[in-house]
Amino acid sequence: MSSNNFPLVSIISVNYNQFEVTFDFLKSLRKITYPNYEVIIVDNASKEDPTKEINKQFPEVKLIISKENLGFAGGNNLGIRTAKGKYFMMLNNDTEVDPGFLEPLVQKMENDQKIGMVGSKVRFYYKPEIIQYAGATPMTKYTATSYFIGYGQKDKGQFDKVCSTSFASGAAMMTSRKICEDVGLMAEFFFLYYEELDWQERIRKAGYKIYFVPESLIYHKESISVGKASALQAYWQTRNRLLLIRRNFSSFNVFISIIYITFISTPYRFFKYLLQMRFRSIKVHFIAIGWHYYNLFNKNRIQQNDYL
Numbered sequence: 001m002s003s004n005n006f007p008l009v010s011i012i013s014v015n016y017n018q019f020e021v022t023f024d025f026l027k028s029l030r031k032i033t034y035p036n037y038e039v040i041i042v043d044n045a046s047k048e049d050p051t052k053e054i055n056k057q058f059p060e061v062k063l064i065i066s067k068e069n070l071g072f073a074g075g076n077n078l079g080i081r082t083a084k085g086k087y088f089m090m091l092n093n094d095t096e097v098d099p100g101f102l103e104p105l106v107q108k109m110e111n112d113q114k115i116g117m118v119g120s121k122v123r124f125y126y127k128p129e130i131i132q133y134a135g136a137t138p139m140t141k142y143t144a145t146s147y148f149i150g151y152g153q154k155d156k157g158q159f160d161k162v163c164s165t166s167f168a169s170g171a172a173m174m175t176s177r178k179i180c181e182d183v184g185l186m187a188e189f190f191f192l193y194y195e196e197l198d199w200q201e202r203i204r205k206a207g208y209k210i211y212f213v214p215e216s217l218i219y220h221k222e223s224i225s226v227g228k229a230s231a232l233q234a235y236w237q238t239r240n241r242l243l244l245i246r247r248n249f250s251s252f253n254v255f256i257s258i259i260y261i262t263f264i265s266t267p268y269r270f271f272k273y274l275l276q277m278r279f280r281s282i283k284v285h286f287i288a289i290g291w292h293y294y295n296l297f298n299k300n301r302i303q304q305n306d307y308l
Contacts, residue, residue: 006036007110009102009174010085013093014075016044019053021221022093026058034102040083041093042066042075071191072170077306080185088180092171094221096125104215105174108162116183116208117175117200119168120216123155132220134159135212136167139197141253142260144241146197165212170196172218175203177308182206185306187247192232194240201248202305234273234281239288246292246302261289 011029015022022041029039042064043050054063064082066075076090087109089102105118122133134150146167150159168174173196183206186195200210238261245257266289273281295301 006034007086007106008084009034009037009087009089009106010040010079010083011037011089011091012040012042012076012079012083013091014042014044014072014079015046015050015093016069016075017046017048018093019046019048019050022050023053023057025091025093025096026054026061028096031099032097032102033099034106037089037102038062038084040064040079042070042079044069044071044075070188071195072193073186073190073195073306074188077185077188080180081308085177087174087176089174090170090172091218092220094125095122095171095218096221097219098217101172101216101218104213108211108213109174109176112209114207114209115211116179116203116206117168117173117210118213118216119165119174119210120172120218121155121159121212121214122169122171122218122220125219125221128219129154131155131159132222133169133171134214135163135165136169138166139201141245141249142256143265144194144197144244144257159212160214162211162213162215164209166210167197167200168210168212171220172216179203179208180308183208185308187304188306189304190236190240190243192236192240194237194244198244198247201244205248231278231280231284234269234278235284235288238269238285239291242289242292243302258292 040062044066045068051063054061064078066078070078080088087106101120108118109115124130124132131150131153133148136149137147139146183203186199190198242257242261246254269285270282
């Protein structure tokens, strides 16, 4: 990549009732060294309209107000459809970035047209020496589980090698306009959780590679907008886990997954939530499983994709 030729990068983030967190995020973006970028904030129908404050404090930001909460997938898709960049950098609003985080990602994408997505190294914001993400293991096709490499380890440079990976972290992932035109966008009916994994499965099936780029570093405050151990989290994680499997893997994988979730995962979750007195989470867990049984033979219900 020539020093005189920096392709436009559209940095996209979604806000939902977290203005102060988003403002800290925007302040960190003002320190980045990459010279050619735009910032797009999609507000997902927050209780308070952030227009006045963002226009006042961050006039350089392009703000999109959605009249309804579109979730992570729909919010990012709305930003992508408005973006002008060659590359789309999707960042969680509860992150703060290292000033030089963009250049290594763009460099990698520019150097290899068969790369469909690149991901940054992610550390915990409140424990900045501890790794959250340094690549990911392959997904198990029966349980839709994949693990972050390096999670919880002190960063001593042990993962500082650019390499192909199974998944980029949804907190910090870059793709291109070309990929979005070829593969499509995130499927919006996931709403929350697993949408980026489904998207990356589709990108990989289209013949593209996914890379981890450790020179790109961000810090993640983690689970601020949804909240840990919430019923909202319980519903979407349960529903979308099996949805991911049904959309991407074989009928045999789906059969085994249904057996596993019905007879192993569900009893485990039931007693776990019961001990934690999370009674609403028990209810939404069964609603999420019921959604799949109700739509078990309705392939049209699970094959939705969204495009530019």
